[in-house]
Amino acid sequence: MCARNTDTKEEILRIGKHFIQYYGYNAFSYADIARELNIKNAAVHYHFRGKEDLLIALVDKNIENYQSLSKQLNHSKMSTLSKLGKFIEPYSILCEAESICIIGSIASDYKTLPESVKAKISLLVEMVLGMVEQTLSEGKKKGELQFFESARTQALLIMTNLAAGVQLARISGKKDYENIRKAVIRRLKK
Amino acid sequence: MCARNTDTKEEILRIGKHFIQYYGYNAFSYADIARELNIKNAAVHYHFRGKEDLLIALVDKNIENYQSLSKQLNHSKMSTLSKLGKFIEPYSILCEAESICIIGSIASDYKTLPESVKAKISLLVEMVLGMVEQTLSEGKKKGELQFFESARTQALLIMTNLAAGVQLARISGKKDYENIRKAVIRRLKK
């Protein structure tokens, strides 16, 4: 099926994700990826024709991950607060790594991307917002969560707190993110 | 004092600000600025030695603007809610122009910047957060505003809502930003 190295493609995705979330989409090149993996840049082009294709692959992976999370949450007897934790936790991990989320990273470079990529990102955004919205609705219905806005607006408020929270943490420190995270959870409880 | 054109420098700042907030810091070049202004790229280098110097000038300008706003708000009999409006309004204008704030834009490229620029951005961030925090405290003391977190945390929540709100609006639409904006204000009133 394949020769030499089975997981070069996966490694490129791993480093690509890291570079996008740490340095930003327009701040790294295929040469950077190649250097990091001790391969030639033509090898990166072999697996992903261009940078956009790499980005699309990463967005697709994110969509798949959230789809799998969605299934997991649907059959789960977890509390809705714990379910929300599944959306919050990745941001805490990002903050620890001094990185930002892929959506936040792409948001700044959004206007430089071709329409095909933009559409895929829209899909991802709508998906995440929809999932959080649904979890919030469920929690309110069960009396496990409290909030006063519509579920959509509440989802927007929470996700913008988290997304900009990790961005801000790189500038003003991790403590600010921690305070945001705690406040987001506290508000939903009382 | 000066020959030919008095405001080329100002024009470069204007276009530079637009490019950073529309395309992202690492997505435009001096050649792009030169093309836009019908000058040569050496002329851009004449006014700002390098891209970092242009960024520093823009951050400095922001700091000055907020300093002037600070003085304006201190001597004002405006309601604290109106004062907060002075921090919110710029984001609504950005959203309309499908742009993002300079701090949000730089946040994604933060790790590619030299220490001197990072320090200046930290300064700007602390300044804005401090001003919003102070306005919130004042509003609570006067009984004009209501919130349950510390003023610092409340400031973080509001500013992250706005910063990520304009980012999100480019992907999912302006309506989402509008709902965030309204919710932010509504929460402080009731």
Add this chain to the structure above:
DNA sequence: AAAATAACTTACTTATTAGTAAGTAACTCT
């Protein structure tokens, strides 16, 4: 009116970028 200076342009250089065509080694299938 001459000298100095500010605001440029011309004409480069050097480095990086994305991308590709052609070759090669290892493995897989028949």
Add this chain to the structure above:
DNA sequence: AGAGTTACTTACTAATAAGTAAGTTATTTT
């Protein structure tokens, strides 16, 4: 065992990037 396929490398090209040295022109200063 030979043919095909996969996963690369070698060795380029063409375009863009940042940056600079030297020359030019208009204005200001003396």
